Amino acid sequence: MSITVTEDRLDPRVTHGPTRRRPTGPGLPDTSGAPSRAALERLGLVRVADATGDPEGRLAHELRDQRVIGRLRSYGGETTDVLLLDGGTGEIPTTYFLNDRPDPMDREPLAPSLRTLVDFAAAVDELAALRGRFASCADRYGPQAAAEASRRLLAVFEEGAEGEEPASLWKMAALIRPLALVAGPGSRSGLTLDLPPRLLDDEFGAQEIVRFEEVDFPAALTHEPTLRFLREVGLPEDGPWFFSLDTEVPLPTLEEYTADDPGAAPGPAGAERLVRLGHLLEDTSLVVDGTTGAVLCWSEPDGALRPLSTDLSTLAFTLWLVHRERALDAEHALSDAYERLTDTMTRALAAVDPLARDPAPGTPTDDGLRYWPGVFEDYAGAELCA
Structure with missing residues (x-):
């Protein structure tokens, strides 16, 4: 199932061509690793200034017209960090809002584009289900199988990050999620x-x-x-x-x-x-x-x-x-x-x-x-x- 919006509902200030074509064309698949896209589904793309209210105009000018595309979801289904969209470049950073101040906190890069965000989320889902790019990992267990899956997932993220360090969300997924393959x-x-x-x-x-x-x-x-x-x-x-x-x-x-x-x-x-x-x-x-x-x-x-x-x-x-995670954290x-x-x-x-x-x-x-x-x-x- 994909979430799409029509051209007339997509804000004209989203000028990045591939970004406009994605939600109005193939849409965003509703995968468990992707963000909660309620804002996109209902309203197109919501301006940060409108999402926060910002009654005192404290938002920086470059933030006011960025779009809220949705939120990340935790394992329990709760929404966490806010996903933003730069309508000019197509980049997707994350941030969060505090109740007592509407302006976003620091932004952290997540993906260089909507297409990459969807691909990264799909790769994590494929690892969890051992299908698609990770179908060959099915029925293979042990430290070597886990290490191979980790390298393969990290390679997806490094290639999609276009020369930048993959965001912490993806790096953690590549280092920790494959550890489930250690024991059969x-x-x-x-x-x-x-x-x-x-x-x-x-x-x-x-x-x-x-x-x-x-x-x-x-x-x-x-x-x-x-x-x-x-x-x-x-x-x-x-x-x-x-x-x-x-x-x-x-x-x-x-x-x-x-x-x-x-x-x-x-x-x-x-x-x-x-x-x-x-x-x-x-x-x-x-x-x-x-x-x-x-x-x-x-x-x-x-x-x-x-x-x-x-x-x-x-x-x-x-x-x-837990012991292995602490060693990974040290590194x-x-x-x-x-x-x-x-x-x-x-x-x-x-x-x-x-x-x-x-x-x-x-x-x-x-x-x-x-x-x-x-x-x-x-x-x-x-x-x-x-």
Whole structure:
């Protein structure tokens, strides 16, 4: 489906020929990676001065007649940065407006033209679906497959940027989104994912990975793929956001753990089958359902048991993803555009483990809050920074 406008509805001050021909001819396809184009669909192209109101005339002259073409969309569907169009050159920058001042803030280049913007967005969609330019990546997984997809996507952006550095939105997409190809669908493991051998050891260091023994497992832990993962693959002893495993004593059930701590809140229903692996925050326990292998978090302050990850394979991938992102940030300063980084990370995680982002209640006390998106979006903590 494409969004088009007729010639009579397109502002005559949009003089750039290819830009005029795009919305009045082939239109703009409604792809998930493209901006929300409500303004274009309803009104043609809206002047910045009209979109902001600008009652005091504070906008710079060169900004007043630029056009608002739409907004970027986050993974959750919320609109974020405003997309502008320079009617003379056809360039597409982004900006944002503050409620207490109508004039736009700094502008950042996004694409040199509408055509390029549509092509970039289509390339990201093709990667996500492994079709089109990325059809050959289907059924290929591992670090090499991810690196190849990253190079291919970055090449699209570099060619379309016409000699300029690709905008942060595209650079993040090329560096982070292909990381979803590192782990393939679970066949050998019996879990959601088959992680490449030594993936965690190579990322965190072999000495930082804890592998458990039979003596560590309580009788409640009967899910064989989970037992095998803990024995053979293991997890980092410490990870992001205060993640830490219990390694001093055999793993207790959540029922046993709360009974041994006089100050702990009573556990949820079914605590006798939940095995406590460690904690995420000081008052939030990391637990695995001993029967199904589902990974959850138990929050003592609000008495809520919430889904965290589908199973240990997706939990391990999430920890790996965050660690890898921090290394990329140290090299490419991705966190300079932190809001875009959090959205890109959420998209990459959701591609591998949709449950980590799905707000649908998974337990009787689940309120829909999800741990990983929440900590990604903790701008004050800025834990995605290197």
